[in-house]
Amino acid sequence: MNWADWWATYSTLVLSVGVYGMMALSISLTLSCGLLTLANAAFMGIGAYVSAIATTTFDLPFSEALLLGTLGSTCVALLIGLPVLRLSGVYLAMATLGFGEVVRILLLNLDITGGPLGLNGIPSLTQWWHVLAALLGTVFLLQCLRLSRIGRAFEAIREDETAARLMGISTHPLKLLAFVTGASIAGLAGGLNAHYTFTLSPGNFGFENAVDILTMAVLGGIRGLPGPLLGGAIITLLPEVLRDLQEYRMAANGLILILVVLFLPQGLWDLPRIRGWFKRA
């Protein structure tokens, strides 16, 4: 099989590895502040629908469509984040999950989103280097944050929010920053996703996808940026690798998650633990 054939067969998969790498990074941002939010799939959906409507209905250029999709999910995240981030723990997870359902049902019932049929015939505009550039940009942004006072403050909030406040850290704006930045990344990922899958349907951005995205970050680990990328790649490629298992694929997914949580609680990318193995060997 030559290169062109290979790419024709697997391009969607390769682009998805990149896009879901971005999604895993986007949720790792809120996880790194100790916030369990499950709205990332919905933000991806908003970005995907807004940019797809921009290119199909309004004939806007791809760059502007991507920008609109990103801005759309960013603005919604600001509005939702202000009240919702007053919650913490399970309550925050439930509220963001509820928001995800609201988005899914809106997509299902609005006319402009094509209702249950979704959007079809979205032009194929996403090139491999668009995804690569967006992914590298995301990694750069998150690395800058990690190596600054903001990244340290995120970690401090995760470790002990009260102690962080008593260090003079205004925790609420920082949590909002993490949440909104995560939503922007998800919105951009959604816009890219829409323009290589040709079709969008409301079901793509529901509960199952939200859990998948969380699984990617947990599987890879959130202690460094390689973790979510690794997790995103594994969860995206797994259905292909396990194709023979057919309907038992989801069960295999679940089993892998249980094993990781039990034996690698910090995820696959856990450098201290990996170094420990080499020392022992």
Next chain:
Amino acid sequence: MPELLNLTGMSLEFGGVRALDQVSLSVHTGQIYGLIGPNGAGKTSLFNLITGLYRPSQGEIRFKGDSLLGIAPQHIAQRGIARTFQNIRLFAEMTLIDNVMVGMHTHLAYRFWDLLLRSRPFRHAEVQARKQALTLLERVGLSPYAHALAGTLSYGNQRKLEIARALAMQPQLLLLDEPVAGMNPTEKNDIQDLIRSLRAQHLSVLLIEHDMRFVMGLCDALTVLDFGRVIAQGSPQAIQENPAVIAAYLGEEVPHAE
């Protein structure tokens, strides 16, 4: 000496329980002020009031003349009050140096775009902060462990790290909640010297401690709490001779039945 912190008539109620009852005290600049009393007397509750974690049911707190009532904990911290905790609250999964640098958060004045562009002000501020953090760790004797995780430290060293982290905030008033609990005599002496050196820098310290030798040797003035009430106030000398204090700590002498 100017007055730095002033509490007047502070009361705190949890449901029907009065944790603090009409407590008044004032700490002056450059003073080491001790807060002592039996367990459950309300000492830590008083710290929680000052740092904004609790709201008093009555009374007034003034810091540098301004009221602290109704101000959020992070803003009180930004005004210059730092504290440590009786039940250690470090960021256990972060390195020592990162713990200290979290304390510098509000002093790292670079903008968001500086951070993205990795501009000169950003790099300069980060390098300086790292240096300062190392100096602070050296000051409490923890510089050899700068890159270890805070959670791996011994109990005594965790207390020292808490002090270093609080000092990183460049406070004017430092609240220490049992700073030498669980330390050996040598370590206690080190902490005593450290606190004296802070006084020499005109930093004020309000501390809770059960080790009487430590408190009496260090503090300029004391307040004794018992069941939420002030039972004595004054110099260490006066406190040691106060019959109410002796009674609170040792129990009252019961006249022998004839």
